[in-house]
Amino acid sequence: MEVTRRDLLKGAAALGAAAAVPLTPAGARAQTTQKKELIIGQGGDISKFDPHFSTSSNDIRISFNVYDNLVSRRPDGKLHPGLATEWKTQGATTWVFKVRQGVKWHNGDPFSSADAKFSLERTFDPNMKTRVNTVFTTIDRIEAPDAGTLIIHTKKPDPLLPARLAFYGGQIVPKKYLEAVGGDTFNAKPVGTGPVQFVSWTKDDKVVLDANPNYWGGRIDVDRVIFRAIPEMAPRIAALLKGEVDVITQLPPDQGDRVNANASTRVAGALYAGLYVLAVNSKIKPLDNPLVKQALSLGIDREAIVKELWRGRGIVPSGPIARGDNHFDASLPPLAYKPKEARERLKKAGYKNEEIVIETTSGYTANDKPMSEAIAAMWKDVGVNAKVEIVEYSVRAQKNRDKSFKGLWWSDPTSTLGDPDGMMWRLLAPGGPQDYWRHAKFDELGEAARFSIDEKFRGQAYKDMTKVFLEHLPWVPVIQPYEDYGLQKYVDWTPNPNQQFEIRRFNFKMRRA
Amino acid sequence: MRGFLPFLGHRLFRAVIALWLVSTVVFVVMRLSGDPVPLLLPPDAPRSEIFRVRAELGLDRPLPVQYGVFLANLARGDFGRSIHFREPAFSVVRGYLAATLELGLTAFVLAALVAVPIGLFSAMRRNTLVDHAAMGVALVGQSAPTFFLGILFILLLSLKADLFPTSGRGDWRHLVLPALTLGAFTMASIARLTRSAVLEVLGADYIRTARAKGVSERWVVAKHTLKNAAIPIVTITGLQFGTLLGGAVVTETVFSWPGIGRLAIQSIYNRDYPVVQCTVFLAALLFIVINFFIDLVYGLLDPRIRAG
Numbered sequence: 001m002e003v004t005r006r007d008l009l010k011g012a013a014a015l016g017a018a019a020a021v022p023l024t025p026a027g028a029r030a031q032t033t034q035k036k037e038l039i040i041g042q043g044g045d046i047s048k049f050d051p052h053f054s055t056s057s058n059d060i061r062i063s064f065n066v067y068d069n070l071v072s073r074r075p076d077g078k079l080h081p082g083l084a085t086e087w088k089t090q091g092a093t094t095w096v097f098k099v100r101q102g103v104k105w106h107n108g109d110p111f112s113s114a115d116a117k118f119s120l121e122r123t124f125d126p127n128m129k130t131r132v133n134t135v136f137t138t139i140d141r142i143e144a145p146d147a148g149t150l151i152i153h154t155k156k157p158d159p160l161l162p163a164r165l166a167f168y169g170g171q172i173v174p175k176k177y178l179e180a181v182g183g184d185t186f187n188a189k190p191v192g193t194g195p196v197q198f199v200s201w202t203k204d205d206k207v208v209l210d211a212n213p214n215y216w217g218g219r220i221d222v223d224r225v226i227f228r229a230i231p232e233m234a235p236r237i238a239a240l241l242k243g244e245v246d247v248i249t250q251l252p253p254d255q256g257d258r259v260n261a262n263a264s265t266r267v268a269g270a271l272y273a274g275l276y277v278l279a280v281n282s283k284i285k286p287l288d289n290p291l292v293k294q295a296l297s298l299g300i301d302r303e304a305i306v307k308e309l310w311r312g313r314g315i316v317p318s319g320p321i322a323r324g325d326n327h328f329d330a331s332l333p334p335l336a337y338k339p340k341e342a343r344e345r346l347k348k349a350g351y352k353n354e355e356i357v358i359e360t361t362s363g364y365t366a367n368d369k370p371m372s373e374a375i376a377a378m379w380k381d382v383g384v385n386a387k388v389e390i391v392e393y394s395v396r397a398q399k400n401r402d403k404s405f406k407g408l409w410w411s412d413p414t415s416t417l418g419d420p421d422g423m424m425w426r427l428l429a430p431g432g433p434q435d436y437w438r439h440a441k442f443d444e445l446g447e448a449a450r451f452s453i454d455e456k457f458r459g460q461a462y463k464d465m466t467k468v469f470l471e472h473l474p475w476v477p478v479i480q481p482y483e484d485y486g487l488q489k490y491v492d493w494t495p496n497p498n499q500q501f502e503i504r505r506f507n508f509k510m511r512r513a
Numbered sequence: 514m515r516g517f518l519p520f521l522g523h524r525l526f527r528a529v530i531a532l533w534l535v536s537t538v539v540f541v542v543m544r545l546s547g548d549p550v551p552l553l554l555p556p557d558a559p560r561s562e563i564f565r566v567r568a569e570l571g572l573d574r575p576l577p578v579q580y581g582v583f584l585a586n587l588a589r590g591d592f593g594r595s596i597h598f599r600e601p602a603f604s605v606v607r608g609y610l611a612a613t614l615e616l617g618l619t620a621f622v623l624a625a626l627v628a629v630p631i632g633l634f635s636a637m638r639r640n641t642l643v644d645h646a647a648m649g650v651a652l653v654g655q656s657a658p659t660f661f662l663g664i665l666f667i668l669l670l671s672l673k674a675d676l677f678p679t680s681g682r683g684d685w686r687h688l689v690l691p692a693l694t695l696g697a698f699t700m701a702s703i704a705r706l707t708r709s710a711v712l713e714v715l716g717a718d719y720i721r722t723a724r725a726k727g728v729s730e731r732w733v734v735a736k737h738t739l740k741n742a743a744i745p746i747v748t749i750t751g752l753q754f755g756t757l758l759g760g761a762v763v764t765e766t767v768f769s770w771p772g773i774g775r776l777a778i779q780s781i782y783n784r785d786y787p788v789v790q791c792t793v794f795l796a797a798l799l800f801i802v803i804n805f806f807i808d809l810v811y812g813l814l815d816p817r818i819r820a821g
Contacts, residue, residue, distance in 0.1 A: 047597070129562065184599050203598075203608060204771035204779075205682055230680055230769045234664050238672045238679040394782045398547060 041245040045229035049190040051171035061501035067171035067192035106197040112147035118175035135169030156451040163417040269482040273497035277475035282437035291349035293473040298342035314481035357407035549784035593787035602787035613772035620696035632707025654701030663767035710742035751807035
């Protein structure tokens with residue numbers, strides 16, 4: 001029998017069709033699910049359930065779902081009603097919030113404005129030593145005249161108060177329960193008003209949460225939500241590809257193709273509401289010289305970093321304000337790479353080859369170590385005596401506290417308010433966590449912008465502050481990255497740029513057949 | 514059994530000394546590693562606050578006083594309260610210890626069950642293809658880093674072959690890959706040592722005598738060889754248990770296994786002195802207890818040890 005090319009092709013086609021048959025239903029199945037359980041694999045275990053004692057991203061993914069805030073910032077960046085249904089100002093320094101009626105805590109107690117007053121006051125009560133004690137420093141006093149009304153008096157006009165209430169520190173905790181059982185028991189057996197309620201926590205393994213059947217925002221689409229701690233990246237991705245988990249966090253940029261290439265999974269990303277910057281200890285020589293810092297900034301090829309280390313999953317910043325924030329100036333050009341000019345400015349600064357150290361963590365933020373090494377190499381090319389030192393995370397925390405960094409270090413400031421006040425002013429203000437540099441005009445404008453209700457004035461103030469910033473560079477901004485998640489295709493979910501992980505009904509559902 | 518009680522007493526005394534030394538070293542090293550208080554408070558907390566918390570935790574007292582308190586509490590079985598978790602250190606460690614024991618003992622039993630027959634078989638088929646193949650695999654098992662093996666197992670046996678879950682703790686299927694990964698080194702070491710121990714015995718005069726008087730080969734191996742080769746095998750097996758506890762850190766991380774290795778590392782980062790002290794103390798205790806039983810096994814295997 002003579003076999004022609006055509007026969008061979010036909011045979012191959014038939015084989016292909018036969019192989020494809022069992023794949024099609026499986027492929028279609030992968031797009032929908034009957035699962036009533038949502039499993040999230042994240043890079044670390046939760047450390048605290050008490051929302052006022054942690055701001056770490058592994059913790060707030062859970063605490064923003066166990067608890068509600070008065071105001072909610074959704075992934076669209078806008079403020080929506082939360083436990084407060086509406087709010088308005090009365091005069092310059094008084095805000096009146098209408099508090100949602102009929103809401104119950106997970107233990108059945110009724111929620112009222114007294115809980116909200118208690119929660120907010122708890123954050124800045126010096127005896128409580130909370131981790132969020134600086135969030136509501138603009139508040140003077142709070143009243144709860146009746147169960148449905150909350151009145152907040154601010155020290156000066158505070159246009160961003162609703163935004164402050166929407167992020168960490170603003171989670172509302174139960175007054176009666178907390179006072180009855182104390183902080184430690186509350187942390188071990190948390191009670192909130194949110195869409196999921198606490199069931200169990202096996203340390204370094206998983207947190208199990210059940211859907212709150214009476215959630216005021218509507219019961220979510222699954223019965224149970226499990227957060228698993230999978231610290232290593234490779235097993236985390238394997239767990240997603242194999243279908244053991246439905247969502248994974250902290251998907252590195254170089255793994256996106258793999259997740260997208262897999263038939264049943266996809267990547268969902270959001271441009272981070274914040275920046276990755278090299279913060280500068282401007283108090284030590286030669287980093288006290290603005291010309292040196294300008295040279296360092298001009299010596300970084302950010303395009304190459306975005307392209308090579310981030311596979312394009314990021315944008316080059318133009319200044320200290322993240323894209324997507326209030327008063328982001330779209331007309332400013334991205335920070336430029338000009339090696340020749342960098343060399344000239346070093347010369348002009350009288351730079352004497354002093355060692356300039358980047359103290360980097362390894363894996364605290366994505367790509368921190370590879371970026372440090374790339375940047376040090378770029379700096380060497382323009383004549384900077386650059387050195388990379390690797391420090392462990394707890395050492396970084398200690399240095400942060402003692403303000404003992406030797407030169408530059410990675411910081412990933414989150415824009416907590418969708419406004420420069422919650423980012424550069426929160427961190428760089430006098431007495432703030434990154435107070436290494438002072439400039440009279442910058443300080444004056446930052447303070448005035450914080451307390452002005454005139455958005456036009458505020459806009460101009462941040463423009464002028466940006467100008468000062470770009471001359472003095474208390475931070476050397478490097479990238480505004482995308483934060484990527486891996487999802488099963490049957491999960492409909494939109495990431496929030498500010499790392500808030502919303503599994504409320506408006507933002508999450510499973511595709512059903 | 515002559516002198517068993519003095520033997521026991523001597524052993525116990527040495528165990529207590531070892532535990533005291535281990536606890537003291539950990540106490541000193543942890544205090545050298547830095548202050549836990551900055552990690553507990555917000556970055557902008559005032560100095561007065563730091564001093565207050567330090568006093569609350571008893572960290573403001575002189576080191577010898579802290580050490581005295583530590584030893585006194587230890588004698589009562591009190592490891593103090595975890596600085597990070599705000600609960601008794603022992604109750605924190607207990608949960609993790611169960612997970613580590615589950616993993617460690619499985620790896621240990623798996624290693625011994627697989628390795629001894631392989632070593633024996635290799636020795637009896639010395640210089641055949643089987644021997645070379647088995648020892649080749651053992652060499653890989655001994656030299657491949659745990660991290661690499663773990664990820665390889667996940668990719669091949671879990672993701673591709675779909676035999677086991679990728680990570681986490683659950684039913685027996687969750688246990689297989691981490692136990693294989695953790696046990697690989699031990700398995701390889703025991704297999705290689707079994708082979709050489711058996712080979713050595715097989716060359717001994719009494720084996721030749723046994724064969725000469727017509728004892729069947731099976732009986733030669735079962736009665737004369739294995740028992741005499743057992744001492745070095747049992748020794749290395751006991752020592753390897755320590756390696757298993759130490760190696761658990763990497764395996765636990767790769768497989769998201771909630772064991773004491775990961776807890777210890779996290780607690781060192783958090784400078785959670787009581788948890789680190791409790792973890793190391795219990796691990797040392799476990800190691801000492803296991804080796805104590807191995808010493809007893811020696812006595813059973815070889816009467817000369819008991820006598821000496």
